[in-house]
Amino acid sequence: MKKKIIFLCIILFSYTTFALEFNPIKAYKIRKKNIFNSPEIIQFFSFLCPYCYDLEKTYNIRKLIRKKINQNIKIKTYHVNFLGGELGEILTKTWIIAEQMGVEEKIIIPIFKGVQESHTLNNIDDIRAIFLEKTGISIRKYDQFWNSFLVKILVQKNNKEIKKIDLNYVPAMLINGKYTIKYSKLEMLFKNHFSKNYIELIKFLLLKNNKN
Incomplete structure (x- = not known):
């Protein structure tokens, strides 16, 4: 009986501690101007951003969100092109093509690594080569996407949203x-406990009344 009481006390203490520890107000801010008619979750990153790479490599953020967040929630990921000049623009277009082909998981870490660790991805030819190597997609199909009107429109939309x-x-x-x-x-x-609290914060904000 004493063991059961002790066990229950430990659970209660852990829950209370977590509730006191997790103060979401400190970890988010409210925009002055709301963005309407957008997906519930929008993520922004850059292959040129060291912290973005760390979040992906260490916490596997995108997979974590898809696994832990309700599948009915709309999620969109944008690659920004305000970093890196021409290279940033090439990487934005590359990410959009990867999304259209459904090969994001095959290229995201190799491109991050090539840009930030080995420094072997410095131009369009380098990026094209690693894309083809990691996805197995034919040059013909890749070029079709790269030169397509659809991808051009999606790049414009990407930049417009940002x-x-x-x-x-x-x-x-x-x-x-x-x-x-x-x-x-x-x-x-x-x-x-970054990953756990990160997901809890997202859930908290998804349920938060927009009038607050």
Whole structure:
């Protein structure tokens, strides 16, 4: 009986501690201007952003969100092109092509690694070569996508969305068109339980009344 009481006390203490520890107010901010008619979750990243690479490599953020968040929630990921000049624009287009082909998981880490670790991806030819190597897609099909009118329109839409949100930093996440997550603050507060609290914060903001 004593063991059961002790066990229940431990559970209660752990839950209370977590409730006190997790203060979501410190880890997000409310935008002054809401973005309407957008997916519930919008993620922004760049292959040229070291922190974006760390989030993907260490926490596998995108997979984590898809696994833990309701599948009915709309999620969109944009690659920004305000970093890296021409290379940033090439990487934006590359990401859009990967999405259209459904090969994001095959190329995201190799491109991050090639850009930031080995420094072997420096131009369009390098990126094209790694894309073809990791996906097994034919040169003909790749070129069709690269030169297609659809991809051109999607690049324009990508850049228009980033401009509309008035974004000038990454990584960034927009929830319900109103709330943005402070990644560095979240990681500082919950260094040892970042992934768990990250998902809890997203769920909290998804359910949060937009009138608040």
